[in-house]
Amino acid sequence: MTPLLLGIRIAAADRPLLIAAAEQLGEALADPGEPPWPVTLRAVGDEAPPTPPPSIVIATMRAALDGGEDAAALAAGLARLTEAGAAVLLCTLLRVVADRAARPALMPRIRALNLRAVELSHALGLAVIDVDRVLSLFGAARLQTDYRLGGPAADEVAAHVIVSALLAGGLDAMVPADRQERALARHGDLHAIAGIVDRRLRAKAAGARGGR
DSSP states (O other): OOOEEEEEEOOGGGHHHHHHHHHHHHHHHSOTTSOOOOEEEEEOOSOOTTSOOOSEEEEOSHHHHHTSSOHHHHHHHHHHHHHTTOEEEEEOOOSOOSOGGGHHHHHHHHHHHHHHHHHHHHHHOOEEEOHHHHHHHHOHHHHTOOTTOOSHHHHHHHHHHHHHHIIIIITTTTSOHHHHHHHHHHHOOGGGHHHHHHHHHHHHHHHHHHTO
16 A cells, blocks of 8 residues: 555644544545555645645644634645645634633634635635534534534544545545545445544544553
8 A cells, every 4th residue: 555645734733633534544445454544644834846745735724713823824825735736625613612701702713714715715726624514513512622623522523524525536646546435435424423433432442441
């Protein structure tokens, strides 16, 4: 198996989400009896050629929300990546803020950034992964999370959405089409997320107990 290289342009706080996505993708791509397909995550900056980014880059807007960069810098960075030939997948933010005192300041910014994601999709041709929609279907209270995606269940659900987007044709240059089709069937649709998340969380818990 040739390892898959995925670029990531994310805030440090989003790393557990992308690790979960890499693990789910590796499991989905492996046929029965095979080990998980190796997936490597590489952080990418805003550099243009002659140092091209990986062919696929997953990006989040958390840094623009938390103050690590402004929205203009985010847009410029994503533009440079698309100009360098990367297929960029940009995740929306969950429109839930658990801290009531912070809601008046954060909610308008989250809505504005999610709208900006749609605008960037039209302007740059990047793909939007609507994490907000799927997590909202599950319910932030049920997942015990908010826009920060705290908690393993929220990360796993959001990771499922990312992997579904990748398997829906984003890996054509790296993975044979028939294997992608099998992986997509194994990964499952929205109705399968709950079972997959429960299985993965149980496996992680068992692994943690075994490592003590």
